[in-house]
Amino acid sequence: MVNRPRYLTTVNLVTVLLFLFPVFAVGVKSWTSTLHVFLFFISMYWLFRYRQQLAYPWSLPAKSFLLVLVLVLLFAWYLIVEYLNGGGVKTHWPWIEFRYLMAVPILIMLGNLPQMHIWLVRGAILGSMYAVGVAFYQTSMLNIPAMGEYHHLFLGPAASMMGLLILYSEPFGWESKPWKILAFLGFICAMVALVLSTARSGLLATTILLMLYPLISGRLSLVKVAVIFSGVLATFIALYFAFNPFKHEVDQTVNSLQAHFKQRSMSKEEYFSQNLNNITVRFEMWRAAWTISQYHPVIGVGRSGYGRLLNELVDKGEIHPQTRGQVQPHNAFLYHLVTRGYPGLILFLFLFIVSFAIFYKYRAKDDRAAILGISFVLFFAVVSLTQSSVFLRGHYLSYFLVCLSVLLADSLRGAQVSKSADDSEKY
Numbered sequence: 001m002v003n004r005p006r007y008l009t010t011v012n013l014v015t016v017l018l019f020l021f022p023v024f025a026v027g028v029k030s031w032t033s034t035l036h037v038f039l040f041f042i043s044m045y046w047l048f049r050y051r052q053q054l055a056y057p058w059s060l061p062a063k064s065f066l067l068v069l070v071l072v073l074l075f076a077w078y079l080i081v082e083y084l085n086g087g088g089v090k091t092h093w094p095w096i097e098f099r100y101l102m103a104v105p106i107l108i109m110l111g112n113l114p115q116m117h118i119w120l121v122r123g124a125i126l127g128s129m130y131a132v133g134v135a136f137y138q139t140s141m142l143n144i145p146a147m148g149e150y151h152h153l154f155l156g157p158a159a160s161m162m163g164l165l166i167l168y169s170e171p172f173g174w175e176s177k178p179w180k181i182l183a184f185l186g187f188i189c190a191m192v193a194l195v196l197s198t199a200r201s202g203l204l205a206t207t208i209l210l211m212l213y214p215l216i217s218g219r220l221s222l223v224k225v226a227v228i229f230s231g232v233l234a235t236f237i238a239l240y241f242a243f244n245p246f247k248h249e250v251d252q253t254v255n256s257l258q259a260h261f262k263q264r265s266m267s268k269e270e271y272f273s274q275n276l277n278n279i280t281v282r283f284e285m286w287r288a289a290w291t292i293s294q295y296h297p298v299i300g301v302g303r304s305g306y307g308r309l310l311n312e313l314v315d316k317g318e319i320h321p322q323t324r325g326q327v328q329p330h331n332a333f334l335y336h337l338v339t340r341g342y343p344g345l346i347l348f349l350f351l352f353i354v355s356f357a358i359f360y361k362y363r364a365k366d367d368r369a370a371i372l373g374i375s376f377v378l379f380f381a382v383v384s385l386t387q388s389s390v391f392l393r394g395h396y397l398s399y400f401l402v403c404l405s406v407l408l409a410d411s412l413r414g415a416q417v418s419k420s421a422d423d424s425e426k427y
Helices: 008-020 031-049 062-084 099-110 117-141 152-168 177-197 200-211 222-242 244-264 268-272 278-295 305-315 332-365 368-383 394-424
Strands: none
Touching (some): 031 394, 099 394, 117 177, 117 368, 152 200, 152 394, 177 200, 200 368, 244 278, 278 305, 278 332, 305 332, 332 368, 332 394, 368 394
């Protein structure tokens, strides 16, 4: 009789949860948050029970410790900032930001389990099919924008990230033929769901990551670059002429940019009398965030301070009145700068930089999790340039942190296994 590891049940449970994690992410309320909580409690139990047998993170590079430190400091600095600014923690439990701490035991647990990103990708295949079904039902049957259970700014990027995970995992090299077919269909469904959502942040990030595919995947060649560029260009041209919502979004973006540069050349009085388009309003919100941050560089203004100080700038005639009532600048980097000061921005940047450094270091070992991680970090870095929702909404932050934990843990664990194999060959 074969002696099985005592944690086999835990492995199976975590595998099922990670497989289901992306499946209903966009269509079931609180799905990602609930599974994030389940994984957290499982990881706490697992770490307590097997604390004497841990291989990770104690034997892995310093970057893993640095990442854990960044996650802890992101939460701690938020508590300090909110306390000093007189909000947040004095009025309610910081449940959203606590997810940074929840990621730490999950990351350590996953680093000691078999490669889990495979099941995350397989879940993304079914999740992309579910996402396009939700998007099609809402646009065609209900005649409402494709937003899933939350908003198109989540449905679009979440679906496109599923598609990119499928693409960068190179499913055509898989042994299972049914999963190869499902992966192809899943990628198409993810891209269709993105287009139906008309989320510009997702469209921009996806376009960039598709263009970078030959470089990131290590399959760089002029032929592949030309084929992918031509394919993306042809797809967008076809969508522009065949799909009216997409055409409307592109035309509106181009016209808004033209109007923005024209309005910026006006005098201040004439500019303030104009009715701004949504892109120019966003630029004004960015300008307001930068202006406010210069007066509060160390601890920022707290989560609720931006909207109040923005209205004060409007009253003083420094910012266009059409921005009145906005509560966040629609840029995650500026959001952390204005609400948590330069230390908060630095910690936020370190979350991306350290994660990217870990993935980049191990990509040469043909570690598929590391390659997936590079695309994942770059995707959300681009998305964060035009929206703050990833780090403001609990379900969105859970989606980001759980996926990031899986890819980081598998990359670090794969690197450790590879290092152990190399060392054994010396003797």
